[in-house]
Amino acid sequence: MALFSRRLAVVPDAPDTAPLAERALEHVDALYSLAVHLTGNASDAEDLVQSTYARALAGSAQYEDGTNLRAWLFRILRNGFIDLARRRKIVLEIPDDTLDARTDMGATDEQLRYVTAGEVQRAIATLPVELRLVVLLEIEGFSEAEMANIAHCPAGTVKSRLSRAKARLRVALKETT
Amino acid sequence: MSDDLLLTALRDHARVPAPASLHRSLARKHLARPRRWMLPTLTGLGGALAAAVIVLLLVPTRSAHTTIADEAAGDHLRLLVGRDLGVVASDMHQVKPWFAGKLEFVPPITFLGDEDFPLAGGDVAIFMGKKSAEVVYHRRLHVISLFVFQADDVPTSEQTIRGFHVMTWGRDGFGFALVSDASFDELHSLHSRVQ
Numbered sequence: 001m002a003l004f005s006r007r008l009a010v011v012p013d014a015p016d017t018a019p020l021a022e023r024a025l026e027h028v029d030a031l032y033s034l035a036v037h038l039t040g041n042a043s044d045a046e047d048l049v050q051s052t053y054a055r056a057l058a059g060s061a062q063y064e065d066g067t068n069l070r071a072w073l074f075r076i077l078r079n080g081f082i083d084l085a086r087r088r089k090i091v092l093e094i095p096d097d098t099l100d101a102r103t104d105m106g107a108t109d110e111q112l113r114y115v116t117a118g119e120v121q122r123a124i125a126t127l128p129v130e131l132r133l134v135v136l137l138e139i140e141g142f143s144e145a146e147m148a149n150i151a152h153c154p155a156g157t158v159k160s161r162l163s164r165a166k167a168r169l170r171v172a173l174k175e176t177t
Numbered sequence: 178m179s180d181d182l183l184l185t186a187l188r189d190h191a192r193v194p195a196p197a198s199l200h201r202s203l204a205r206k207h208l209a210r211p212r213r214w215m216l217p218t219l220t221g222l223g224g225a226l227a228a229a230v231i232v233l234l235l236v237p238t239r240s241a242h243t244t245i246a247d248e249a250a251g252d253h254l255r256l257l258v259g260r261d262l263g264v265v266a267s268d269m270h271q272v273k274p275w276f277a278g279k280l281e282f283v284p285p286i287t288f289l290g291d292e293d294f295p296l297a298g299g300d301v302a303i304f305m306g307k308k309s310a311e312v313v314y315h316r317r318l319h320v321i322s323l324f325v326f327q328a329d330d331v332p333t334s335e336q337t338i339r340g341f342h343v344m345t346w347g348r349d350g351f352g353f354a355l356v357s358d359a360s361f362d363e364l365h366s367l368h369s370r371v372q
Binding site for chain 2 (some may be wrong): 031036042046053054064112117119120125138139166
């Protein structure tokens, strides 16, 4: 196999944007996952991912080669979702909630070891959109600085939203498990 | 209480893969033409064909039952997160006729649902590249999808994919896949009713 691999060469016959498009399309699953959690709807999620790629690749001149392509795509998707949410009048503000201060009400470590996918999906769906966003970005491995850039907010806000999101998830998981 | 455990649970169970149709559609739109491969050191059609055969033999392929189980888990996950069912009904006499005209076959499902596994509805899913019937049952808080599709030689298997339990089997030219985060015991119980 290695013998043949060394001899294979790609003929560069696609347009100039192709290398960027190819690299960008490696992130379809991650972008779709965020989109479906934000919209709560598979059809809207597909449209959002389609429009993200359309915007990204039409505006590919704005992408600086060597910078974080994945974060750039997530930022475009988040912006697209905010536009959609405004059109649909989806509430984006995080409501004050006394549950935030009651982490002791949440699922125990033992319960967390045995949660199922369905329980996790239901718990995430209970979060306000902006809390959902930061927790989903964290599981995708973004740093707090990258999350702040994607979510258009200070790093301190990301930190506090993450903390609130986790506390609420624990409570939601306790109720669903 | 550990944040690591919470993050592990989220990483294991929160991700929802994109449907294959979305991957295909994006590739069609944004990758102008398929790659052409050049074999500079192999000249002539015979050499290229020989190389292609060798590559095909050496490239590891995913087994059929893994692919079926993967698709079942992905489609079921999309249902959990937000995909609406085509028909929502607890009566199989409403669900089965709904498939008429939407599928090229009549799904061979006789189990109407019962107290333990109430019927929730059905949908047409694109499964293994073809239209398939998806019938959804509930088990307490769990959602269970049963995919029925036309296929020969679907292997009998039980797997856990991204936390979902998946059972596959074949019968009379049809393939079946049961998928849920309910336990395998629960799936066995439904399987015996569906059979």
